[in-house]
Amino acid sequence: MARSPSSSVQAAREAVAARLREIRLDAGLTGREVALRAGWHPSKSSRIENGVTPPSDADIRAWCGICQAADQAADLIAASRSAESMYVEWKRVQRTGLRRLQESYVPLFERTRVFRIYCSNVMPGLLQTPAYATALLSEITDFRGTPNDVAEAVAARVDRARVLREGDHRFAILVEEAVLRYRMGNAEVMAGQLGHLLSIMSLPAVSLGVVPFAAERGMWPLETFSIYDNEQAQVELLTAAVSVTAPSEIAMYVKAFTRAAELAVYGADARALITDAIGTLG
Numbered sequence: 252m253a254r255s256p257s258s259s260v261q262a263a264r265e266a267v268a269a270r271l272r273e274i275r276l277d278a279g280l281t282g283r284e285v286a287l288r289a290g291w292h293p294s295k296s297s298r299i300e301n302g303v304t305p306p307s308d309a310d311i312r313a314w315c316g317i318c319q320a321a322d323q324a325a326d327l328i329a330a331s332r333s334a335e336s337m338y339v340e341w342k343r344v345q346r347t348g349l350r351r352l353q354e355s356y357v358p359l360f361e362r363t364r365v366f367r368i369y370c371s372n373v374m375p376g377l378l379q380t381p382a383y384a385t386a387l388l389s390e391i392t393d394f395r396g397t398p399n400d401v402a403e404a405v406a407a408r409v410d411r412a413r414v415l416r417e418g419d420h421r422f423a424i425l426v427e428e429a430v431l432r433y434r435m436g437n438a439e440v441m442a443g444q445l446g447h448l449l450s451i452m453s454l455p456a457v458s459l460g461v462v463p464f465a466a467e468r469g470m471w472p473l474e475t476f477s478i479y480d481n482e483q484a485q486v487e488l489l490t491a492a493v494s495v496t497a498p499s500e501i502a503m504y505v506k507a508f509t510r511a512a513e514l515a516v517y518g519a520d521a522r523a524l525i526t527d528a529i530g531t532l533g
Contacts, residue, residue, distance in 0.1 A: 265302040267331045270323075271314055272300045278318035289313045306331060348400035349388055353407035359479060360414045364421065367478040367508045371427045373435060374444060377412050378424070378451055378459075383444040384408050386436030415454060422457045425511050427472055428464045431528035438532040445529045449522060460515030461524050470510035478504055 275285055275296075282296035289296075289310075298304035299314075306314070308328050315324040345352055368375045374383060384405045392399050414420050431448075434441050452459050462472075476486045484495040484504045495501060516524065 261302065263330075264305055267306070267327060268300050268302040270327060270330075271306070271311070274315060274318045274320045274323065275300075278320070280318060285314060285317055288317045308332075345391075345395060345397045348398040349392065349404035350400045350407050353404050353411065357411050359483075360411055361418065363479040364419060365480050366420065366422045366424075367505070368422065368424045369473065369477070369508055369511055370425070370430055370475045371472045372430065372433065372475060374430060374448075375424055375426065376408055377415060377422070378448060379408065379412075380440075380444050380447045381405055381409055382440045383435055386440055390435075415451070415457060420456055423460075423508075423512070424457065425460045425462060425508065425515055427462045428524055428528075429472075431461065431525060432531070442529055442532050445525050448525050452518075452522065458517065459521060460512060460517050461521045462511055462515045463524060466514040469514060470507055473507060473511075476504055476508075478508060481505065 275282065282300060283293050286293045286296040295304065296314075299306050299310065308331075311327050311331060312321075312324045315321050315327065366377075368377070373387060376384075379387070385401060388401045388404050388408075391397075392401055415422065431445060435444075448459065451457055474486055474488060476484055478484045478501065481501055482496070484501050486493045486495065486504075495504065515521075
């Protein structure tokens with residue numbers, strides 16, 4: 252089974268911590284000596300080496316300077332920043348509302364040529380209608396207690412969906428059948444959203460597959476994730492977004508997407524599932 256995104260982040264942090272420990276040992280110093288020379292509490296060096304406390308840029312510079320390894324500080328700072336940027340808490344990026352977060356994806360979307368998107372719980376953001384997006388983002392705003400800029404966030408989300416029709420992009424999108432059934436908003440909102448899916452399926456750049464309830468599972472339902480050009484994968488958790496850039500981990504997500512794609516139905520069969528979901532709204 253693939254290692255969880257959060258454990259991968261911890262592994263990246265631990266790799267930085269291990270390298271700092273090696274530098275200290277090479278210098279013939281104890282952790283206590285490093286802490287005292289840096290003016291820290293004696294336990295801080297131990298917390299850093301054990302991956303308990305992520306070191307700041309200043310901590311790394313001080314550590315490397317004390318250990319006569321100042322030339323290694325820049326690489327370690329870069330590695331540490333990379334580890335920390337892998338795991339971004341929603342409360343941090345949404346503290347001023349949701350609009351800026353929506354807008355922050357635009358450069359990534361514009362430069363990506365091949366999108367693989369898997370959703371097990373809600374409609375993919377790129378395919379959401381304004382009404383559906385309003386219902387979803389309103390609930391997120393209420394749940395997380397962030398400033399209410401839902402109208403602006405919805406406008407930004409809808410605007411970035413222009414990549415579906417503009418530029419040289421291709422989209423392979425998979426949704427679990429449950430996504431068609433979970434009601435986000437009232438019946439009218441859902442009917443509009445499902446009707447929009449039917450129209451999106453006709454776009455030449457879009458391949459939309461639905462994994463039916465009746466599929467004999469070869470891949471269990473996963474957390475929602477997106478893969479961008481085999482360069483980056485983003486996984487959405489309840490409390491954070493995790494960016495995966497290690498080739499071996501991206502390959503695991505590609506493998507999972509491929510397995511799910513083999514379970515999905517497309518074309519007329521997918522349309523039938525969507526139409527049936529509309530019929531249950533009554």
